[in-house]
Amino acid sequence: MIIKTPNDITASVLKGLDGATDSRFKEIMQSAVKHMHAFVSETKLSESEYQRVCAVIAKLGQMTNESHNEVVLAGGSLGISALVCLLNNAPNTSEVEFKTTANMLGPFWRDDSPLSRNGENLARGLTKGDPIFVKAWVKDRLGQPVCDAMVDVWHTSADGFYENQDPSQVDMNLRGRFKTNEQGLIEFRSVKPSGYPIPVNGPVGDLLKMQGRHNMRPAHIHFLIFKEGYKTQFSQVYSDDDPYIESDVQFGVTASLLAQYHKHQTLPPDPSIKGDWYSLEHTFIVDQGEAILPRAPIKGKNQGGLPEQKVLIENPQIT
Numbered sequence: 001m002i003i004k005t006p007n008d009i010t011a012s013v014l015k016g017l018d019g020a021t022d023s024r025f026k027e028i029m030q031s032a033v034k035h036m037h038a039f040v041s042e043t044k045l046s047e048s049e050y051q052r053v054c055a056v057i058a059k060l061g062q063m064t065n066e067s068h069n070e071v072v073l074a075g076g077s078l079g080i081s082a083l084v085c086l087l088n089n090a091p092n093t094s095e096v097e098f099k100t101t102a103n104m105l106g107p108f109w110r111d112d113s114p115l116s117r118n119g120e121n122l123a124r125g126l127t128k129g130d131p132i133f134v135k136a137w138v139k140d141r142l143g144q145p146v147c148d149a150m151v152d153v154w155h156t157s158a159d160g161f162y163e164n165q166d167p168s169q170v171d172m173n174l175r176g177r178f179k180t181n182e183q184g185l186i187e188f189r190s191v192k193p194s195g196y197p198i199p200v201n202g203p204v205g206d207l208l209k210m211q212g213r214h215n216m217r218p219a220h221i222h223f224l225i226f227k228e229g230y231k232t233q234f235s236q237v238y239s240d241d242d243p244y245i246e247s248d249v250q251f252g253v254t255a256s257l258l259a260q261y262h263k264h265q266t267l268p269p270d271p272s273i274k275g276d277w278y279s280l281e282h283t284f285i286v287d288q289g290e291a292i293l294p295r296a297p298i299k300g301k302n303q304g305g306l307p308e309q310k311v312l313i314e315n316p317q318i319t
C-alpha cells in the first residue's frame, strides 16, 4: 500500500498480520497495534518524544541482568503486573478480596532455592533481625488441604535487601522451598522482613521522580505454590501495620493479603530467643488449573557492592 494518510499506516500494519497462523498471537498483536497507534495519535507524540520512548525501552533491557530485572520492575511500577494477576485470578474485580490470594511474582524470585524441611530456619547465615515463625496453609476452594504442594518462599532481610542484591548475605539466604504436609501446612522460622525502596537508578526511578511518587514497598513475604492439577499461584503476604501499606509503589496490596505480623515478648518457641519475636499465619486458596512454573526473573547474586538504598520522598501535593 502506498501510504496517503496516517490511518493508512495503521491499516497497512494490521493487514500485515493477516498471515499470522497463531490466532492468539494475531489477536494480541492486532489489539496492541490499534492501541499503540491510537496512543501516538491521541498524544500527538513528537519525534523527540518518540526517540526518548525508544531510549527508555532500550535502557530497560540494558539494565536487566542475572541479578536485576528492570523490565519486571517497570511493569510493576505501572500497575501492569498487578492487573495481569487480578484479571487472571479474580476476573470479577468487584469481589477481588474474596476471590483470590494470588499476587504478582515480582522481580526477585529465583527458581533454584534449597528444598527445606518443615520448621527449618531460612536464615542460612548470620542474619540480624527479629525472629519470625510462619505457618501457611494451602487449601482448595472447598476448604480441603492441598498436600504435597511445593511452596517456594523468599523475602528481604531486616535491612530491606534480598540476598541476590546483598553480597554480605550467603547465597539463598531467606529463601527456601517447602512441601505441604497432610494438613496442607508449611512452617518455617526466619527473620521479620522489612519494607524496602525499589531501585531507582534506572528508567523506573526516572518515572517515579517525574511523577513525584515514593519508591517504597510495604514489608511482605513472597510465596509461590506449585502442584500438578492446580493453577500455579504467586502470592505476597503484607504486614498490615506498615506505613506504606496504602501506597505500595507496585500496586500489589489487596485486602485478602493483609496479615498481622503478631509481636510477642514472652514464651518464644526457641528458649534461646531473647527479646521480641513475631508470628504469622496465612491461608492460600488455590484453583484447579495448569501447573506452570514461570521463567525466573533473575538467576544469581549481585557481584558488585551493596546497592544504595535511595528513598524518594513523595510529592506533598499527592494525597
Ligand SMILES: [Fe+2]
Residues within 6 Å of the ligand: 106, 108, 217, 220, 222
Ligand atoms: Fe518483594
